[in-house]
Amino acid sequence: MIEAVPVRRLLERHVVRQFMRHKGALLGFAFLVFILAFVLLGPLIWTIDPQFIDIRARNSGMSLAHPLGADQLGRDMLARLMAGGRASVAVGAAAMLLSLLIGGLVGLLAGFVRWLDGPLMRLTDLFLALPLLPLLLVVILLFRESLRAAFGPEAGIFILMVAVMGITGWMQTARVVRGEVLTVKELEFVAAARSVGAPEHRIAGRHVLPNVLSPIMVSATLGMANAIITESALSFLGLGFPSDFATWGRLLFDATDYLQQYPGRVLWPGLAISLTVLSVNYIGDGLRDSLDPRSRSMHSGSL
Amino acid sequence: MRKFTIRLAGLAILAVGVLPVSAAAAAERGRDGHVSIIYWQAPSILNPYLSGGTKDIEAASIVVEPLARFDASGNLTPWLAATVPTLANGGVSADLKTVTWKLREGLRWSDGSPVTAADVAFTAEYCRDPAGGCSQLARFDDVTAVEALDDLTVKVTFGVPKPYPYGPFVGATSPILQKAQFGDCKGARAPECTDANFGPVGTGPFRVTGFRPNDVISLEANPHYRDPAKPAFATVTFKGGGDAAAAGRAVLATGEFDYAWNLQLSPEVLKGMAAAGKGNVVSSFGTLVERLVVNLTDPSPGRGEARSTRAHPHPFLADRAVRKALSMAIDRKLLVEIGYGQAGRPACNVVPAPEIYASKANDDCLRQDVEGAKRLLDGAGWRPGPDGVRQKDGVRLSILYQTSTNAVRQDFQALIKQWWSDIGIETELRNIDASVFFGGDPGSPDTYQKFFADIEMYANNFEGADPESYLGAWRCGNEPRPASQWQGENMPRYCSEAYDRLLKEMAVTGEISERARLAREMNDLLVQDYVLIPLVHRGRVSAHARSLGGVRLNTWDSEIWNIADWHRAR
Numbered sequence: 001m002i003e004a005v006p007v008r009r010l011l012e013r014h015v016v017r018q019f020m021r022h023k024g025a026l027l028g029f030a031f032l033v034f035i036l037a038f039v040l041l042g043p044l045i046w047t048i049d050p051q052f053i054d055i056r057a058r059n060s061g062m063s064l065a066h067p068l069g070a071d072q073l074g075r076d077m078l079a080r081l082m083a084g085g086r087a088s089v090a091v092g093a094a095a096m097l098l099s100l101l102i103g104g105l106v107g108l109l110a111g112f113v114r115w116l117d118g119p120l121m122r123l124t125d126l127f128l129a130l131p132l133l134p135l136l137l138v139v140i141l142l143f144r145e146s147l148r149a150a151f152g153p154e155a156g157i158f159i160l161m162v163a164v165m166g167i168t169g170w171m172q173t174a175r176v177v178r179g180e181v182l183t184v185k186e187l188e189f190v191a192a193a194r195s196v197g198a199p200e201h202r203i204a205g206r207h208v209l210p211n212v213l214s215p216i217m218v219s220a221t222l223g224m225a226n227a228i229i230t231e232s233a234l235s236f237l238g239l240g241f242p243s244d245f246a247t248w249g250r251l252l253f254d255a256t257d258y259l260q261q262y263p264g265r266v267l268w269p270g271l272a273i274s275l276t277v278l279s280v281n282y283i284g285d286g287l288r289d290s291l292d293p294r295s296r297s298m299h300s301g302s303l
Numbered sequence: 304m305r306k307f308t309i310r311l312a313g314l315a316i317l318a319v320g321v322l323p324v325s326a327a328a329a330a331e332r333g334r335d336g337h338v339s340i341i342y343w344q345a346p347s348i349l350n351p352y353l354s355g356g357t358k359d360i361e362a363a364s365i366v367v368e369p370l371a372r373f374d375a376s377g378n379l380t381p382w383l384a385a386t387v388p389t390l391a392n393g394g395v396s397a398d399l400k401t402v403t404w405k406l407r408e409g410l411r412w413s414d415g416s417p418v419t420a421a422d423v424a425f426t427a428e429y430c431r432d433p434a435g436g437c438s439q440l441a442r443f444d445d446v447t448a449v450e451a452l453d454d455l456t457v458k459v460t461f462g463v464p465k466p467y468p469y470g471p472f473v474g475a476t477s478p479i480l481q482k483a484q485f486g487d488c489k490g491a492r493a494p495e496c497t498d499a500n501f502g503p504v505g506t507g508p509f510r511v512t513g514f515r516p517n518d519v520i521s522l523e524a525n526p527h528y529r530d531p532a533k534p535a536f537a538t539v540t541f542k543g544g545g546d547a548a549a550a551g552r553a554v555l556a557t558g559e560f561d562y563a564w565n566l567q568l569s570p571e572v573l574k575g576m577a578a579a580g581k582g583n584v585v586s587s588f589g590t591l592v593e594r595l596v597v598n599l600t601d602p603s604p605g606r607g608e609a610r611s612t613r614a615h616p617h618p619f620l621a622d623r624a625v626r627k628a629l630s631m632a633i634d635r636k637l638l639v640e641i642g643y644g645q646a647g648r649p650a651c652n653v654v655p656a657p658e659i660y661a662s663k664a665n666d667d668c669l670r671q672d673v674e675g676a677k678r679l680l681d682g683a684g685w686r687p688g689p690d691g692v693r694q695k696d697g698v699r700l701s702i703l704y705q706t707s708t709n710a711v712r713q714d715f716q717a718l719i720k721q722w723w724s725d726i727g728i729e730t731e732l733r734n735i736d737a738s739v740f741f742g743g744d745p746g747s748p749d750t751y752q753k754f755f756a757d758i759e760m761y762a763n764n765f766e767g768a769d770p771e772s773y774l775g776a777w778r779c780g781n782e783p784r785p786a787s788q789w790q791g792e793n794m795p796r797y798c799s800e801a802y803d804r805l806l807k808e809m810a811v812t813g814e815i816s817e818r819a820r821l822a823r824e825m826n827d828l829l830v831q832d833y834v835l836i837p838l839v840h841r842g843r844v845s846a847h848a849r850s851l852g853g854v855r856l857n858t859w860d861s862e863i864w865n866i867a868d869w870h871r872a873r
Contacts, residue, residue, distance in 0.1 A: 053721045055637060073641070073714055141748060145604045153731050242732040243713040244720060257710055261571055 018290030025286020028279035035276055039085035048076045050083035050246050059262065068268055072258065081268055084246035088228050089276065091161060091247070095227035098166025100173060100220050107177025108212075112185060112204050121178065124171045132168050136234070139164055157241050161234065165227050173219040180212040213291045217284035225277035248273050333524045333537030335871040338851065340863070341560040343550040345517040345543025350500040351476055352430050353493060355438045360475050361564070362520060362541055364861035366413075366505035367478035370404050370423070371469065373859035375587065377657030377768045379469060383407060383418065383479060383506060387469075390813050399464035399813050404472065406455040411527040412481050413510040420451035425482035427459075427471060434490035442470045442477045466813040467769045474767065475861035479506070508534035508867035518543060528867070535853075535870035548572065554846045555582045561848040564862055569711075570644025573844065582849055586645045588842040589858030590656050590773075591764040593647075593715075595836040596794045597626050602703070602755045611754050612784045613796050618698050620757060624683035625700065626833035629758075631679070632722040634671035639839050641718070642711040650840035654770050654826040657859070659816065662823040665830050668837075676726045685727070693727040701729040705749075706760040707737040715760065715838070745789045752783040754794055762841055768859055769818070771809055774825050777834075778803050795834040802828050 019025055058074035060066060068077035110120040140160065147156035184190065185208055193203050232249020234240035241247060248269045255265035346362035348354050370384040379387050385405045388394020395402050410418035427449035430437040437443075448460040449471070459471055471477055481504045488496035502511040506529070509522035520541040524534050542560070545553075550563040551573065558581040566573065566584070577584050601615035609615060619625050635649035651665040685693040685700060693700045702723070706712045713734055720730040733756065735749045741761075748755050765773035775781070776792030779799070783791040802825060809821045829835050845862060847854045852872035857864050 051717070051721075053718060055718075058641075073717055075717075145748075149604070243708075243734045244717045244732050254710065254713075257569060258571070261575070 015290045019286050022282075022286035022289055024282040025289075028282030028286070031275060031279040032283065035085065035089065035272070035279070039082050039089060042082040043079070043086075046078055046082065048079040050075060050079040051244050052076070061264075069262070069264060071254065071265060077265065077268065080246040080251060081248075081272060084248045084251050084269065085272060085276075087158075087241065087246065088231060088248040088273070091158065091165075091231045092224040092227040092276075094158075094162040095165035095169065095230075096220055096223040098162060099169035099223050100216065101170075102166060103170035103173025103219065104177055104216055106170065106174040108181055108204060108209065110174065111178040111181025112200070112208065117178075120174075124174050127168065128171045130168065135168065136164055153242055154245060161231060161240065165230055169223055169226065173216065173223070176215045176219060177212055180215055181208055184208050184211045210291055214288035217288045221277070221281040221284040224280050225273075228273055228277070330532040332526075332528070332531060332533060333535070335535040335537070337538045337540070338536040338562070338869060339540040339542065339560045340562045340564070341542045341545070341550045341553055342564045343543075343545045343547050346520065346541070347516045348500050349503055349511065349514065349520070350480075351478060352435075352437045352439055352480070353500060358543065358564075361861045361863060362543075363478065363503070364475040364507070365509050365522060365539065365541070365863060365866055366507045366511060367480065367503050368506050369474055369478045370406075370472040372474050372861075372864060373768055373857065374864075375855045375857045375859075377589075377859045379473070379768070381407075383410060389815070395468055395813065399466055399468070400462075401458055401460045402465075402468040403452070403456060403458045406457070407529070408455065410506060410529060412483075412504050412506060413525040413527055414481075414504050415527055416481075416483065417454075418479070418481075418506055419454045420457040421454075422482045423457040423472060423479055424449045424451045425486070426478075426480045429480060429485055429489055429493070430477075432490040432493075435493045437493075439476045442473075444470060446471060464811065466809070466811060466818065467771060469767075469769070474859075475864065481505075509539055530867065533867040535868075539866075551576050551846055554848055555579055555584070558582065558848060561851045562854065562863070563846045566844045566846055567646075568844075570640075570642075570646070573644065577846075580849075582846050584645055584844060584846050585854060585856045586842045586844045587856035587858045588648065588656060588840055589764060590654070590770070591762050591841040592650050592653055592655055592837050593760065593762040593839040593841055594650075594653060595629070595719075595838060596751075596754070596759050596761075597629070597834050597836065598754050598757050598759075598795065599834060600796045602757060604755075608785060611796070613782065613798065617757070619685075619695075619700055622683060623833060624679050625685065626836075628676040628679045628726055629723065629728070630668060630833050630836045631672045631676040632726045632728075633719060633836070633838065634722065635669060635838055637671075638715055638718065641714055643839060643841060645842075646844040647839045647841050650837040651830065652826050653829055653835050653837055654774070654822055655837075655840045657768050659819040660770055660822045660826075662826045662830075664823075664827050668830075671722075673722070673725055680726060687727050691724075691727060692729045699729065700727065701731070702758055703731050703733060703756040704758045704760070705733040705735060705740075705756040707740040708734045709737065712760060743790070750789065751794065752789045752791065754783070754796075759794070760838070770822050771818070774809070774822060775806060777825075777829060778806050797829070797832070797834045799828060799832070 052075065054070065054074040056074065057066060057070040058072055060070045062069050066076050066078065068081065070076055071080070106120050106124065110117045143160055144156070147160055150156065151159060190203060190207055193207050228249060231240060231247055232253055251269035252266060252273065255269065259266055342358050342362070344356070344358040346359045348359050349363045349366060351360045351363045354360065368382055370382060371379055371387050372382045374380045381387050383406060385407050386392060386394070388402050388404060404423070406418065406420060412418055427443060427446065429435065430439055431443050431446065445461045445463050445465060446459060447462045450458050452458055459468070461468065472479065484499050484504045485496065488499055501514040501516065508525055508528050510525045511520060512523050513521040522539040522541065524537050528534065547566050547568055551566045551568055553560045554563040555576040556579040573584055597620050598611060599617055599621055600611050600613055601617050602611045604610065606615055639647040639649055649669050651668040652662050654660050654662070680693055684695045686695065688694045688699065704716060704720070706716060716732045720732060723730050739747055739749050740751050743750055743752060751759055751761060777797045778793065781791045782793040782796040783789040805821050805825050809818060812818050812821060830837065843856065843858045845856055850872055852870045853865065853868040855865055856862060
């Protein structure tokens with residue numbers, strides 16, 4: 001155990017170095033930091049209420065008072081973009097983490113524990129067969145009122161939405177992870193670890209998991225993009241946040257009617273969504289490369 | 304009759320004004336060549352009795368005509384009949400059970416044969432055939448017999464007193480069919496008579512020369528039309544299909560078509576198209592009113608089964624002062640400007656038209672009065688709390704405001720929320736998919752009938768020109784509730800003895816002006832009690848080419864009701 005500490009530190013240093021070497025990942029990371037700063041710290045500097053209607057400024061273009069213009073009711077686009085980003089990134093990240101957690105766990109267990117494989121995969125099939133929309137309708141029917149009473153309309157919907165998206169979004173991850181685990185656990189190094197007496201949970205966590213990280217990362221990035229889009233679809237159906245609560249998806253949806261007259265209004269939230277998703281994608285790419293034990297051994301055989 | 308003569312005189316003046324030099328040349332049928340019309344929903348049949356679709360009914364109205372129809376201001380005008388029968392002229396019997404129509408003399412079908420009372424009686428027989436599945440059967444409600452007394456006289460008998468007997472043979476949905484053509488097409492055979500259904504012989508200004516279902520209709524001037532000087536056009540192309548934006552562009556921007564129907568487009572988009580200068584946007588107002596409905600009962604989930612029923616009054620909306628303040632805080636002109644442009648105007652009444660039915664007692668709602676609303680709430684004991692939201696005895700003025708998902712409605716919600724917050728009322732917005740909201744499924748909590756919210760917003764109107772059944776919606780006992788499977792039209796759960804009394808009186812009143820007075824009084828009760836808060840009177844918007852004259856947009860009947868008067872403006 002005493003020797004394990006420097007090895008781990010070495011490993012961390014190596015991962016960071018590998019990550020820094022990946023230009024796309026670095027850029028993506030920088031952009032994500034920027035977006036997070038924009039949505040979290042931005043409102044402290046730009047203090048206009050995103051729901052405030054200044055009717056005289058409606059449909060106005062870029063100006064000092066409204067750097068990104070104002071929408072059809074005169075709400076400040078910059079403030080709405082910040083507020084919308086906060087909601088969308090929060091929903092996207094939380095839903096992604098939840099589905100990742102469930103999907104990764106189910107996949108790992110199914111791939112690794114033989115007797116769990118059948119039941120868990122049938123469960124996955126069951127969830128895949130569930131039609132999402134009717135399920136959502138039922139869930140919202142059952143829980144909206146109580147969550148609204150307990151946490152207020154916005155937080156209540158947030159919890160509901162993240163939970164529903166997490167619960168209905170993990171199956172692909174689980175399947176991919178299971179497949180990878182099945183391959184990896186037959187490889188020699190796993191057999192070697194087992195032969196020196198490593199316990200099963202250590203093998204799963206220390207040897208198998210890092211090797212299946214790349215598909216998990218890919219589904220994570222996809223999951224985040226999906227969650228942002230699903231959120232806007234739900235808002236459209238009236239199942240999401242209240243209509244005046246800004247999210248990127250809603251901004252985009254509201255702006256499509258004015259695509260010809262005011263293309264900027266579609267452009268900004270659209271750009272924000274796609275760049276955020278892209279940056280998460282690149283980060284995933286970089287992480288996969290730097291975490292992948294195979295790339296590690298290729299670049300620095302000394303470990 | 305008076306209206307009709309005025310209308311004729313007006314047309315005569317118009318005709319003289321347009322062609323002052325040679326009135327003789329003007330009197331020639333078909334002088335103006337071709338006119339093309341585009342409906343972005345394509346007609347699939349030309350028999351209104353076999354279709355409920357507006358597009359089919361309106362297309363058919365060029366060819367087949369009723370005994371009487373509504374003019375552009377919603378007044379009943381004799382069409383194939385010589386006069387409109389009333390109590391005063393003896394056409395309607397004193398017991399309100401029979402109505403006697405007299406046809407104009409000398410009417411001919413487009414094949415040259417004379418129009419007789421037998422054709423009228425046959426039309427009723429055709430639609431009332433139980434095996435026929437007639438779409439306009441509701442027009443013949445309570446009719447027990449339709450008899451031809453002589454060649455020009457037909458008597459309609461009802462089983463019950465009908466204070467408003469203008470259901471059968473009135474308006475574009477109930478035109479007269481030719482007995483000779485449809486005689487073998489009754490009952491179950493009705494849909495099989497393709498030739499007749501696609502090319503009915505009519506009395507209208509044009510007759511069908513070609514019909515391709517869901518695509519295009521070609522028509523030519525009817526040589527036997529009753530007015531030898533009309534129609535001004537020799538041929539008509541009636542094109543169907545596409546979408547509202549494309550139809551609008553075809554008339555306003557490119558000038559390919561002369562007339563485009565029902566352009567449901569945002570004011571900004573329409574303005575952009577009209578800027579091309581090829582055509583005019585015209586609007587006309589029927590009875591459609593966008594309104595807020597106030598829930599007078601308690602919708603809180605804690606009420607369980609009795610939620611939103613009259614068992615529990617609303618904690619604060621039962622207070623008229625609060626309801627009135629909600630209405631006073633709204634700037635209706637701005638709502639119109641943002642949401643509807645030319646297709647709307649501020650509304651203060653739930654019965655906004657026809658003119659004689661529209662009350663003038665509520666016009667002060669046009670002025671937004673935020674300070675007045677605040678004073679009203681102060682006076683009623685609702686004081687601002689620490690968070691700026693007014694409260695009294697622990698009850699906060701916090702409103703859940705729901706409507707269907709629709710871009711204009713969400714803009715309205717946001718605006719109204721801000722106005723209400725200005726007077727110290729907190730609002731939570733909710734929008735629900737229209738098919739759920741209006742779906743009426745008793746299993747869903749989100750329908751507009753269940754009304755599990757404090758305020759809801761939607762638009763509603765009434766068919767035809769008589770508001771009796773529409774006003775009947777708000778009678779006591781007609782509210783949706785568990786016992787009625789949540790069916791019913793009294794959304795605010797309104798219950799007023801005075802209102803119900805007026806309603807009963809209307810059911811036995813035949814005189815139109817008296818009926819109008821009763822309707823106005825009921826409207827005033829609803830609006831001055833602030834159980835319904837009218838916002839916008841919504842109209843129909845269509846467009847016609849600059850060169851097309853004589854268009855008088857009509858929302859009470861077919862839009863192209865007066866196509867016989869259309870002409871090329873020079």
